[in-house]
Amino acid sequence: MSGNNFAQFMVVGPTCFFLGVLFAQLPYDYNVLWTMPEDRTAYFNILEDHIRFLYASPPLISRVLNLAIGTGLLGFLIKLFRPNQANMLFDGASLVLYMAGITVYLTNIVKGFRVITAGIYGDAAKAALEGEVLEVDEGDFIGREDTLRVFAASNTILALVLVGVLVLQAGMWYAKRAEEKEMAEFKRKDDEKKGAGKKKQ
Template sequence: MAFYQSVVLGSCSFLLGMVFVCQVVDIPLLYVPVTKQALENAYSFYEMWYEAPGAIKALFHVALGLPMIILLVKLHRWNESAMFFDGSSVAMHLATIVLYLTVHIQSLRTFLPESTTTTSFSILPPPPPREVPPTEDERIEAVRVMAAANALVGLLTMGVIGMQIGQEYARRQEEKEQRELDARVVVGEGKKDQ
């Protein structure tokens, strides 16, 4: 199981790194009064990712989907450790994916102009055309909602990492206790033989 756990930890660490990079533009939108410069920085930062080549988006989607697949494989063992640690990790990672699909994608489509790259390389259906362009207030709200969703994704991803580390710690503690118990049994049998 060490390989599976390493894949989950590596992918989640990559996602957490992406969230930390986004905090550069998210913090001025969430925790201090919003300025015009903070909004422009956020628009240009997220437009860079929105217009990224398909390989960048594919890498991100693999890093987002791979932990879910691996966690479901680990959950298939169906022992106490898998039910608690992997089950909790599945729930948290599923919430991350739902946030990405419902908040991030929709917010990007609201506050950024139509993308030539997104419509040509996407597994998601194209959005219906808007009858009226978004107002400036809608754009500001969308970018701030996405910044808040990034914070939630960071917390959920740290939860997945914490559950995987906790699972490994619990496994090692259980093995240690089992070795101590086995040693006591061997010592007890040695005394009976005398």
């Protein structure tokens, strides 16, 4: 049981860590997504500068992020090694959400870092020079503001997915506690019946 609790900590810890990282991004994303001033150019410039600064961060930062992702996956593997019904329901759904979050991170956020830092923004010729593949038709491409909005929206989607993981893990914890209380109550009643039977004898 303690091993299973440690595995749950391995899942919840990285999930909370990534939610903290995304919360730190919220002041940049909020103004781009939900404020409606007459001129949002300043907000787009701030977000773009912030993304370029993050992309230029030391390799240690990305390694810590990858380590956190791997820790969460390892926790799921440990929990699902010998699954019971609760594991299959809660942990299975949590793993699906976790993998969806990794997909959003790799396809939208990591690619967004490279595109925004290089300033490609739908320019197929420049993308080829940078080694990026852009699936755009002639005259149909995502501009700078839309790219930044997609990046900010991806952070929001990822945050919602991670909250879903925490909700499922909390639900599993609550279900386990309720089951343990119910089993303890059954055992107490059974002991009382056995005690009453011995007294009659």
